Amino acid sequence: MKTQFFRIGSAFREEELETAAELIRQGGLVAFPTETVYGLGADAENAHAARKIYAAKGRPSDNPLIVHICDVSQVFEIADNVPEDAERLWTAFWPGPLTIVLKKNGRIPIETTGGLDTVAIRLPENPVAKALIRRSGKMIAAPSANLSGKPSPTSAAHVIEDMDGRVDGIIISEDCRVGLESTIVDLSEERPIVLRPGDIGMSALRRVLPDAVLDTQLKGGHPKAPGMKYRHYAPRAELYVTVGERAVQQEKVFDAMHRLLEAGKKGAILCVNESVSIYRRKRKDLLVLGLGDKGDSREIARNLFGALRRLDEEGIDLCVSESFSEGESGDAVMNRLLKAAGGKTI
């Protein structure tokens, strides 16, 4: 398949947007930027188009897609029994990096919702995303625009790497502001459950929904967000995450790296900016990537997926990462990092 490229940033030609929107209307696949990560979009009401998304990503078809809308009123077109909590959430956080899971009516096909009786809905803030949804006249189903198992794409270059030749169109735009996928809140049960942490953290959510709980765990072997059961974001390198006080972590990093390099492999370290010079001073032969200042969890979140991709580009065999649990995005960063590491800690 020949992929068409569209350059749509703060300045762009209307024809480009119209051509991309027309591809969506015709049941095609178009990758587009959002404030979280790039998405791989298709008409959410078109079952055939939804199936093409799974094929392009190599993704299991029981893993449901998020429906992206451009106006709050569209919630009532696709969801049933919309609770007051939903309105509280969207008033506080839409447009933005929040997905709300609600009971669905019959309008969105099971191909889009992975056979569930609920639908995940998001109104993104990114102006290009909103313009594409509005111009197409469709609600757009979109997972992250990566090949299944790879880190979500936070730049157009990542999307091209994974999707060139597999989709009808790719919108080339700015890097993603947040860099991690949206916070998912399930309102289809008694109590609001955060299925996936994101840029909107627990303290911000609890200001709106005081009884919200974070629960990304498997329930009886079945995760509520089916995507959480697959190994995600995994670089080819073996990845370990150190835990404990920062100084203790630094010792653990050295220890692990020392052993690794004796075996003649290529090593990398992910750390806070404050640690970079400490590692570089001791070992010149390591790739040391500072993800952001210790207190700046948003900056760390923005850089994480790019850093994981970089490990593969550089042919890294083993990577040891510090923990980044401080700050409002700390839960989200650690959730993704530990997944990438397959839960391996030192």
Ligand code: TXA
């Ligand atoms: O930030 C984001 O959410 C990005 C951008 C493109 O909007 N999208 C994204 O989609 O991360 P995806 O498909 O990579 O992740 C969607 C997650 C999966 O873990 C999926 O299982 C869960 O949302 N999900 C979707 N529909 C659901 C539902 N009805 N109930 C529970 N979880 C659902």
Ligand code: MG
């Ligand atoms: Mg994804």
